[in-house]
Amino acid sequence: MSIFVGNLPFRAEQEDVAELFAPFGEVANCALPLERDTGRKRGFAFVEMVDDAAELKAIDALQGVELMGRPLRINKAEPRSAGGGGGGAPRRNEGGYGGGSYSGAGGGGGYGAGRGAYGGGAERGSAPERGSGAKGWEDRSYGSGAPAGDSFDAGRTRRRRSGSSEA
Template identity: 55%
Template sequence: MSIYVGNLSYSVTQEDLRNVFAEYGTVKRVHLPVERETDRPRGFGFVEMSTDAEEDAAIESLDGAEWMGRELKVNKAKPREDRKASAGGGWGGNNRQQRRY
């Protein structure tokens, strides 16, 4: 399981996040997603720690804490949902309604 960390400053690095969570135990992995087109941070990340007890301690201490001028949102990450493609529902799809005059 991993921890979701939201409302991050866009200047946060993986090392910054690792250092904050290291106070609560061993950090196994840090991931900061970026926008595909711009390669800019998306303002949230994921942290994986060695034990559930370490994760729980970090969540309890850091959820709602102010860090780098922002109030953090920290909780257990939810499993990623499968995204199914829908016909014509995205950009470029022909889902216009016919108008009758």
Template identity: 55%
Template sequence: MSIYVGNLSYEVTREDLTEIFAEYGSVKRVQLPVDRETGRMRGFGFVEMSSDAEEDAAIEALDGAEWMGRDMRVNKAKPREESGSGGGGRSGGGRGGRSGGFSQRY
């Protein structure tokens, strides 16, 4: 299982998250997703710790805590849902190929 950490500063680094979560146990992995188009951090991340007890302690202590000027949201990460059912996803609609107002001429 992993921990979802939301409402993060866009300046936060993996090292920052590792340091703050290490106060509650051994940090196995930190992920900070970035926006594909801008390369900028998306304002949330995921932390995996060595045990459920360590994760629970970190969640209890850090959820709602003010850090780097923001109130963090910290809770158990929910499993990623499979796309393709229902009418969302990437099929249909969209920009229609290369059109959409962007020109490749320079």
């Protein structure tokens, strides 16, 4: 089992965190993850203790304790999940914040949650529900299938798709 230590001051070092947990038992490992791009600490740590009972005792005793002026959030660390998550820029036709996929698995929520070319959850290889009618152009209207001549058509705009070199 591992312990997650959140709301950690950025100036805290491994020794500070290990020293905080030492009264509850022997600390087997203490890690303060760093940001990949900047190399700075991320504001949390993972602590592993030799004895599971000592870990549970430390979690109960240290919840909310202040370290360098910040109240710590301490709980049992959850294992990493394998899917979902919207890390980085979304790929084409996938949801934004929540990840997503062509098959509708994963993700959901945030902008772009509806997957597929026009937010309709289209499967890979199937045609979008409605097109703009002009190759290389993207329909930027909102709403679906308004009849021709409707006042809705007056507000429609079209924009050149990025990456398309066709006229």
